Amino acid sequence: MQQYVVLQVTLKEKFIGTGSGNLTELEGVINTQAAKGYRLHTISTAAAGSKGFLGGDRIQATLIFERL
Template structure:
């Protein structure tokens, strides 16, 4: 089994209102890795604006999980 797992999740701004529209996806990724015996070791984020139709700000979250 791998000692570390690195995953990326893109958080998208809600079409209407503020905040992220897919925090449940991030939560699901974290819980899925926890169920496999990993803990969240590090998380980093980078933001970027999307200029396309119905685009909004995006946050790219990189998560590093460590086997416990």
Template sequence: MNYVVLQVILKEKMFGTGSGNLTELEGVLNEKAALGYRLHTITTASSGSKGLGGGDRIQATLVFEKL
């Protein structure tokens, strides 16, 4: 089996709650699916750092497996 491991940094919105770049994560998932991979595992970790103007960062590690 072939695996691909990627990391995506999720950034909290400057105002309000939730991620400000979920479309980036969605793009990565769709890109790998189009290449014949499926998401096997996803883990997240808080970086504990604040971005410019506030907002936490969450590091998502995604493991894809080739179908």
């Protein structure tokens, strides 16, 4: 069994308003790994803009989970 799992989630800005439009996706990733016996050890973020049509700011979150 793996001792660590590394995953990335891209948080996208809401089309209307402020904040992230997909925090439930991030929550789902964390809860899925917790159900497998891992805990969130480290989270790192990097901001990136998007120049495409209807693009908004993006935050790339890298999550490191450690087996309990």
